[in-house]
Amino acid sequence: MTTTATSGQAPPAETQGLPQPRTFDEVPGWFYRTDLVLFDWFLTRQRDLRHRGDLLEMGAYLGKSAVLMGAYLDAPEERFTVCDLFDSDAAPDEANGREMRHSYSTLTRRAFEANYLSFHDELPRILQAPTTAVPGEVADGSCRFVHVDASHLYEHVHGDIAAARDTLGPEGIVVLDDYRSDHTPGVACATWQAVLESGLRPVCVSSHKFYGTWGDPRPWQDALHSELRARGKCWLQWQQVAGQRLLLVGARKADPPTLPVSRHASPASAAVRKPPPRAAAARRLAVDLLPPVMTRALRRARR
Template sequence: MTAPIADQSAEQLPRPTRLSEVKGWFFTADQLLFDWFLKRQQERSEPGDLLELGAYMGKSAIFLGARRRAGERFTVCDLFDSPAEDSSNSQEMKKSYATLTRRAFEANYLAFHEELPTIVQGLSSIVTDHVEEGSVRFAHIDASHLYEHVHGDILAVRELLTGHGVVVMDDYRAEHCPGVAAATWQAVANEGLRPICITGTKFYGTWGDPEPLQQALVDWIKARGDIWHEVQYVNDAPLVRLSAKGAKEPAHPVSRYTSGGGRALSRPSARAPKASAARPGPRAPLPARSTLRRVALDVLPPVVTRAVVNARRRARTR
């Protein structure tokens, strides 16, 4: 079922003020790549909507939603609290996402955006009933980790992507979900999916031509100078591998609401900021002189305090 309007109860949940406060895994390298791909599509005026299968608490959805252009649709599909239809999927949901609720996702998303994306609550297999074929320019698959479901998600996204669309597969190499790896590389071998690049956690591919994207990506990486990369070959096709340890995160066009109802720009980060002696925080304003005098009188011996107070009284009566 779809529901673009939030339940009022979501407003009562605590709201994060930075992306780092939202539970989930969205590392610097992938934030940089999401930002790069989406900006490139915008600069080239490539049409299409955004799609995410599997939202958890909304961390990557919040990031994607900030890059949705006017007139575009952002669809998020997730089971949330709904029961899964098979025992193995239910077992995975119970083990990995016991605290997941739609209300928590909505509260987190609304902390940074004025309105929710289009939400499809249910198995990712129903997403093709709600998203038009050939309408999506960027899709993020992070739903079930079971091979059968991931394989189905990949085939569904292939129908939904535009000719130049990009798909991102999460956990394509994680040891706890080999089904994702099997489905990802099977799609490369048998379903026409062409790799663009990989990070430690995500696979980026397309059913279009990856070479222009790879060349532009390598040029961008070299220009930055803070991202390590190499080009490997899989079945004679190039594949860019990169790591962004120590790289600066992208400037996030993510906003949150202030208590007064206005909007204040924030710079969320995947990690909490560390204290640094080289960059001290803003210095607190100095107290007024009258405040300093009061503090001084509090700590002076009583005999001296009485003498100061008496002297002030005599000065005022003159």
């Protein structure tokens, strides 16, 4: 059964008393530096190009990627939908139920909402249901960015990719998590099957996520390669896979993007957001050139 909650509601009383993350890093989950850089780049470029549309996440865990995505809603009419089983029973799919019990036994909707509302004033639209509910709840062609991180089982991922294709507009971007992990062969199979048979065209890959489109990937690839090369600290390599051009990206040493600030952050950390890469580089240069006594004082203040 699908349970929904529309965005715009007040923080629910049920989130009181739950852990309240003071920083983005304190939100439980896995989000590596390269993917932080890539999420920021794609979502910021969509904003710069005035690509309008909704955001969709299938599989939320405790909200780490949702917290980040929610910061890129760019117009009042844009909507962010999150679909996850949360506490719901995965039956009648026993295989999916086993995966939920094994990997996400501590997952609750209350914890997701508490984490999300630590960084944003309003909840996204929540579908508490299997991802099979997405086609009936999210309009075709309405989205510009879809993150798929739900089941790791082939048959479910195959359906999630099909749902992403239908919900995305012509220039939309889909991100597939765990496309190459040793414990997720079903995701790998469904991902490359979509490339070979369903018109999904790769833009780039990180160690953990596949970024693709059913539109033209070349403008995205050229702009991404040019900008990351100019930033430096990124490993980039072109490859051809099944006749498709593909950019491999490693950015674990790159400067991170500006991250959402928690309402529970200390006053000092909340007042000072992380500077953009150029400002960070200038600050490092200044520290290098200052006398040692001032350098030590600056580092103590930053700590």
